[in-house]
Amino acid sequence: MNIYILGFFTPWIIYAIITLLHYFLPGRWVTGYVRHSETGDLLKYRLNGRLVLITSVLIWFVLGYFDYVAFDWLYEIRWASLAGAFVFGLLFSLWIVLPFPSTGKSVLSDVFLGRLENPQFKKGTIDAKMWLYLIGAVMLELHVLSFLAHHYNTFGSIAPGLMLCAAMLTYFVLDYLSFEKVHLYTYDFFAERVGIKLGWGCLAFYPYFYLIAIWSTVNLQNPHTPIWLLICYALIFLMGWSLARGANMQKYFFKTQPNRAFLGIKPETITDGKKTLLVNGFWGLSRHINYLGEILMGTGIALSVGHPEVFWVWLYPIYYIALLLPRQIDDDKRCASKYGNLWQVYINKVKYRIIPYLY
Known part of the structure; x- marks a missing residue:
């Protein structure tokens, strides 16, 4: 064939x-x-x-x-x-x-x-x-x-x-x-x-x-990247993984076992009597901290191959940015509709969308 x-x-x-x-x-x-x-x-x-x-x-x-x-x-x-x-x-x-x-x-x-x-x-x-x-x-x-x-x-x-x-x-x-x-x-x-x-x-x-x-x-060919630099790239990836996995796990335990502490973090919430939102831990850093984690993981992967001059390797983290920024906007709109005034209380408390102190 x-x-x-x-x-x-x-x-x-x-x-x-x-x-x-x-x-x-x-x-x-x-x-x-x-x-x-x-x-x-x-x-x-x-x-x-x-x-x-x-x-x-x-x-x-x-x-x-x-x-x-x-x-x-x-x-x-x-x-x-x-x-x-x-x-x-x-x-x-x-x-x-x-x-x-x-x-x-x-x-x-x-x-x-x-x-x-x-x-x-x-x-x-x-x-x-x-x-x-x-x-x-x-x-x-x-x-x-x-x-x-x-x-x-x-x-x-x-x-x-x-x-x-x-x-x-x-x-x-x-x-x-x-x-x-x-x-x-x-x-x-x-x-x-x-x-x-x-x-x-x-x-x-x-x-x-x-x-x-x-x-x-x-x-x-092997670009002979120093070991210390490869370790830095691995740490960027692991930092991103910690944010993404930690945020998802905290949300999972909050949804399934609302009173359970995660990594020693006892859930702190706001409520309107019907709906409840988590406002501490990973979800107190930003409203979509897991998105930052995904972008950092993509950045670590792009850097790791040791060829930053190759444009194509950067398409991976750029893709995450292009995907997650519009998703953040859509998700905020959906949450504003779902939670009403409670959502306004939440964004007043957790001010940053994705990147703490920047965005």
Whole structure:
């Protein structure tokens, strides 16, 4: 078979394998935060992302070890694979939008933003949003390993900066899939629908674009970045992770166990008698401190490869800025509508939107 045709359909095959693993491997049922739009019941989710990730990596390793597929196969067919994922993402997005009733907005708006809020299949065994994030995360990790293998085959060793970048991305993926239940309480699940933005975004954009720091430097020589500088880059990433993970965990415990202290921080709240808002800890630093964490993680990843002169590596943190600034504005509007006067009390107390003392 022509390598370009095989490359085009490679993501389709991998996505099918991940889906089968997700469906058949053991999982735990978790009650989420979002309610069913018709019954009002809290949605339940079957989660096994970490097990699917580990199993997928083991399959990749076995196939490479026995020479069924080259370890750097995903690098070799990267452009054809990207085209295949691009088309698959579009087809999925159209499939999950067009057959369903309009939201009242234009067709283009519905296709981009979606019509269904929280679609689930196979009696809830597969939740569309969790499946999309799982596909993107596992495919990203397989890309990281394959591109690293190509770099090793080319130079006979792996540049420390590239190794650090790969470790950060791997940690990012493993962390997300280890805390799946926490993310059921994030903006994506209670405020977004499934359309091109989320569907194509997870199937084509996430697993390819998040790789851009490695993709754009994998064929460059080791820049001999000093160890102390690599440590600084790792600390930037870890600082960002601490803010993002800490904020999400504090919110998760507040939603599920309102009186529980997190990292020794006892919840401080404001209320109007019906609704309650958390105003201390991570959520006392800024109203979207987790967004700052995401941007810092992206910055650490961009710096780690040791080629700041390569423009492409900066697209990763720039993307987070472009994504999260409008989301912050939309989320503030949504919260102002939901909480009314209480929201005004909150923003008077927590004055900064994302960056404490700056913005």
